[in-house]
Amino acid sequence: MALEFPQIDPVAISLGPLDVRWYALAYLAGFLLGWRYIVYLINGNGYDRLERPIKPDAVDDFLPWSILGVVLGGRIGYILFYQFEFYAQYPMEIIKVWHGGMSFHGGAGGAIVAMVLYSRFKNIPLLKFSDLFCCAVPLGLFFGRIANFINGELFGRVSPARWAMVFPDGGPLPRHPSQLYEAALEGVLLFVVLFMLVRREFIRNHAGIISGVFLVGYGASRFIVEFFREPDVEIGYIMDMFTMGQSLCVPMMIAGFYLVYYAIWVQKPDRPLDSVPAE
Secondary structure, eight states: BBBBBOOOOOOEEEEEEEEEEHHHHHHHHHHHHHHHHHHHHHHHHHGGGGSSSSOOHHHHHHHEEEEEEEHHHHHHHHHHOHHHHHHHHHHGGGGGGGGOOOOHHHHHHHHHHHHHHHHHHHHHHHHHHHHHHHHHHHHHHHHHHHHHHTTTOOOOBBBOOOOOOHHHHHSOOOOHHHHHIIIIIIIIHHHHHHHHHHTTTHHHHHHHHHHHHHHHHOOOHHHHHHHTOOOOOOOOOOOTTTHHHHHHHHHHHHHHHHHHHHIIIIOOOOOOGGGGGOO
C-alpha cells in the first residue's frame, strides 16, 4: 500500500498578483542560512587569522556574487544539459526561472567562476574560501530538494516499497520519493560530515580537502539516488544504463579526489598566524 502524497500548495504566499513559491523560498533560505553559517565558521575556526585572512565582511560582499553565479549557472546548465531543443524553440521560457528548471552541476560551475573571480578581486585564498562555501552548500541542497518534493517534480521510479507515493504528475503507480532521498544524503548527511571535518585542525590547515570531500560526497550521493530517480524524459538513459545526472557526477568525483590528493600531498599547509611557533 503506497503512502499518500501530501497535497501542499507550491505557492507559499500570494501577495495580490504575485505568487511566492516554496521553490523560491528554498533558494532564499539556502543562501541566507549558508551565509550566516560561513560567518560562524570564520569566527570560530581561525580563518580570519590567516596570512591572507578571510573576514566576515568578505562573505557579506560575496553573497550577491554567489546568488548570481548559482542562478545563472544553474539555469544555463539546465538548458544545455537537459532541455536545449525546447529552449531553442521557445527562448522566452528561459527567463521563467520560477517555473523550475535548474541544474545543480550548472549552478556549481557558476559558483566556481564567481569564487575564482571574487577571490582574485579580494586577494583571499581560493581553496580556503571554497572550503567554507562547500560547508554551507548542503543547507541549500536540503531546502531545494524539499521544494522539489512539494512541487511533485523529480520523482523516483516505480517502486513496490511501502513508503512509495503516487505523485500527481507521475501516473497511477507508486514511486520512490527520490527528492527526500537526496535531501537526506546531499543535505543532512553531507552537512554533518563536513561539519565534523571542518572542526579538525589538520583538515583546516590543508585547504581543499573539504572542497574535495564535498565534490566526492555530492557526486556519490547523487549517483546512487539516480538509480531510484526517474530519468529525464527528454534524455532517457545514456548507454541504456546511466542518466545524465550520473554522467555529470563522474568528472565531479574525479575532481574531488584530485583536490584531496593535492591538498594533502602537494600543497603546503596553511595555518593561522597565531598557531605558527616563533623562530
